[in-house]
Amino acid sequence: MSSHPVHHRTTTVDGHVIAYREAGPADAPVLLLLHGFPSSSHMFRDLLPLLADRYHLIAPDHLGFGRSDAPAAGDFPYSFDRLAEITGRFTEQLGLKEYALYIQDYGAPIGLRLALAHPERVTAIVTQNGNAYEEGLGADAWAPVLALIAERTPETEAPVRAISSPDGIRWQYLTGVADPTLVSPDAYEHDAALMARPGQGEIQLDLISDYGSNIALYPAFQEYFRTSRVPLLAVWGGGDEIFVPEGALAFRRDLPDAEIHLLPTGHFALETHAAQIAALIRDFLGRI
Known part of the structure; x- marks a missing residue:
């Protein structure tokens, strides 16, 4: 276990306060960790101390x-x-000249951009x-999202709004987990509380309805890999x-040497x- 503390900082980017967690030596190789929906850097709370002895971690x-600004959907073009x-x-702004990326869910299309x-x-x-x-998109989970992308109406918005509900968030955390008792309720209750803040419904609808822009970029991402x-x-999580x-x-289609581990979660x-x-990351990055 690392003895390096995890700092909780903020900076201002384009007039917006961005919160971030930072750990590890400032002169160590950088790992930029980009979270997904409906979470925040909170999802990395257990991982950061496990890597902070060797890497400069920014999440x-x-x-x-999370704790970053959340301007109203009418005041900011969420995409x-x-x-x-x-x-x-x-x-x-943080002076990161090069970095490894950790990407999850929304963090993938953001990081790959x-x-x-x-x-x-x-x-x-x-x-x-x-x-x-495209083959990574689970058919049942994505059906309502793809309907919203095709046409945004009150009828297509309703099932997507449910994704941000407490039950919808809990489903995301527990589905497919071999032993759900290992998942702390603190995690999904934390996300549910933040998603319940005023204005979040429209923010998330704007982003989810824009997800088609990510699918359209899949060929460019794949060309980048090649x-x-x-x-x-x-x-x-398998x-x-x-x-x-x-x-x-x-x-592996575009990166034959990709190292792939399907975990029972x-x-x-x-x-x-x-x-x-953390052990897989340490081994992998230690060979780069």
Whole structure:
């Protein structure tokens, strides 16, 4: 276990306060950790102390999530392009010249946009249920989202709103987990409380309805994999019904040397397998 403390900091990017967690020596190799929906850097709370002796860890809360600012949907154009732009400026403001990426869920299209813009900055990728292939989209979980993407109406919004409900969030945390008693209720109750804040419903609908922009970029992400040959480690909850295991296995199509581990857990694999994932990361990045 690392003795390095985890700091909880903020900085201002484009007039918006961005909260982030930071740990590890300032002169160590950087690992930029990008969380998914409906979480925040809180999802990395168990992982950071396990890696902070060897790496400089930076885990921001995306705008609209966690402790970062959450301007109303009518005041800010929530899209994955905009979140990636803010994240890119965040890295530049912190002076991050190069870094490995840890991407999960929403963090994948955000982080991979950073890689497309500046491939020279990305030294490696750790993807934990962070998808870049259509075969990774679980059919049942994605049916209401794809309907919303096709046409945003009150009828298509209703089932997607349910994804952000306490029951919907709990389902994301527990589905596919071999032993659900290992998942602390603190995690999904924390996310549910933040998703219940005023204005969150519209923020999340704007982002989810924009998810089609990520699927449209899958071919560009895949071309980046082929041309860059970026080292990639997939540590994937094999029971995830949102981003299914086929999405993890697909990385080998473009990166034959990709290292893929399907773990007996779900979408939020760190809730049950933080120590195992940390060991895999240390081994993987130690060979880069």
